[in-house]
Amino acid sequence: MSSSSARVLDREEYVEQAYFFKSYSERLTDNLPAQEILTSISEELLATTNLPKAIEFLKGEILLKGKVSDGMQRLPHYFTPFQTYVMARAEEDKSRFDISIALHILQRLAEYMSENPTRPGLFIYQFECLARNRLGYDAGMLAIAEDPFFDEDWKNWLQRIRFQLGEHDFCDLIYYRSEQYVEERRHRTREPDYQPSYKIFFGRQEGRIAKANQGKDPLYMFSALQRQLNYPKVPRIKPKSNAPILHPAVEMRLQRLEQRLQLLESEAKDEFDLSQFYVQGNPSPKKLEND
Numbered sequence: 001m002s003s004s005s006a007r008v009l010d011r012e013e014y015v016e017q018a019y020f021f022k023s024y025s026e027r028l029t030d031n032l033p034a035q036e037i038l039t040s041i042s043e044e045l046l047a048t049t050n051l052p053k054a055i056e057f058l059k060g061e062i063l064l065k066g067k068v069s070d071g072m073q074r075l076p077h078y079f080t081p082f083q084t085y086v087m088a089r090a091e092e093d094k095s096r097f098d099i100s101i102a103l104h105i106l107q108r109l110a111e112y113m114s115e116n117p118t119r120p121g122l123f124i125y126q127f128e129c130l131a132r133n134r135l136g137y138d139a140g141m142l143a144i145a146e147d148p149f150f151d152e153d154w155k156n157w158l159q160r161i162r163f164q165l166g167e168h169d170f171c172d173l174i175y176y177r178s179e180q181y182v183e184e185r186r187h188r189t190r191e192p193d194y195q196p197s198y199k200i201f202f203g204r205q206e207g208r209i210a211k212a213n214q215g216k217d218p219l220y221m222f223s224a225l226q227r228q229l230n231y232p233k234v235p236r237i238k239p240k241s242n243a244p245i246l247h248p249a250v251e252m253r254l255q256r257l258e259q260r261l262q263l264l265e266s267e268a269k270d271e272f273d274l275s276q277f278y279v280q281g282n283p284s285p286k287k288l289e290n291d
Contacts, residue, residue, distance in 0.1 A: 006076050006148040014114035016051045018107050019044075025103035034068065035059055054078050067091045082126055083109070085143040089135050097133055104235035105129050112232040113149075120202050122149055123158070125232045127170075128222045132234055137165050153199040170218040171210045180207025205229060 009017075020041055027037045042055040054075055061071030069088035072079040083106055089095060090102035112125065123144065130140040141162035145155045161173055175181055177200055186194045202210070209228060213221040225231040 006080060006146065008148050009078070009113075010049075011114050012046065013049050013051060014110045016045050016049045018110035018114065020051060020055070021103045021107035021110060025100050025107070028100065028103075034062055038062075050078060080148065081143040081146040082140075085140060086129065086135070089133075097135065098237070101133065101235060101237060105133075108232055108235055117149065119150055119154055120206060121229075121231050122147070123154070124222060124225060125234060128219075128234045131218065131222075132236070138162060141165075154201065157199070157201065169214055171213045171216070171221050174202055174210035174221070175207050175214065178202035178207025178210060179204040180211065 023041050023044070024037055027040070038055050038059050042052045045052050045055070057075060058068055058071035061074065062068065064070075067088075069084055069091050072084040072087055076084075086102050086105055087099075090097050090099040109125065112121065126144045126147075127141075129135065130137060130144075141158060144150075145158035145162075150158065157177070164173065177198075179200055179202070182194065182196060182200060183204065185196075186192050205228065206225065209224045210221060213224065222231070222234070226233050
């Protein structure tokens with residue numbers, strides 16, 4: 001897949017993409033066939049965008065190969081490598097990565113790109129998606145690096161740090177590329193005109209947050225960036241509800257049936273005991289007879 005064919009889309013394309021991924025996720029829960037879902041969503045989208053055409057192509061690829069990601073991979077000028085990578089991981093055989101989470105990730109990504117995206121914000125979001133869902137750093141970082149939103153300096157840095165993730169603290173990688181580090185270096189060396197020989201990608205606030213989280217789980221840094229700088233939040237798997245599976249009325253009937261079965265079993269074994277049905281405080285029949 002060539003990154004040269006990818007390009008940043010217009011805002012209305014990302015708005016429609018967000019609606020597409022959201023609707024696709026919702027309708028999958030109704031156990032509808034993928035082709036039927038794509039057909040219905042395609043009719044709802046703005047005809048002035050390219051997404052309806054892309055969906056028509058995806059429908060054809062599903063007929064041939066059975067996977068949405070195969071079609072996305074053949075549309076690199078419309079879907080980014082990261083979008084395709086996320087969907088492909090969800091569609092892998094025996095994958096533990098739920099497709100509903102993948103679609104929520106893609107929905108939030110499209111929503112972010114339709115607002116006021118920044119390169120640091122996009123990178124942190126995509127990297128956190130890899131980290132939280134264990135999607136693989138090597139191939140995942142390559143997919144991130146090919147995103148058309150990043151310029152050449154970013155692409156080169158992203159391709160390089162994928163080899164450093166196991167050796168260096170991720171917070172350090174952010175801190176040393178921040179304005180905060182440059183300011184501290186100038187103060188420490190008393191060189192007010194110091195300029196690093198490499199590109200600075202992150203601002204002062206990102207650098208402060210990264211430094212404060214050195215030696216900690218990077219997830220703490222992601223959370224702080226979301227709180228402090230309104231970075232996009234990565235969708236999380238919702239815990240299973242503790243609500244009863246059965247309706248209370250149905251559950252009550254089953255309990256009564258179970259009690260009746262126990263009584264029948266006791267009677268069959270000649271172990272039936274009427275004393276369990278006496279009202280507390282009332283004398284037993286034998287006691288009444290003796291009296």
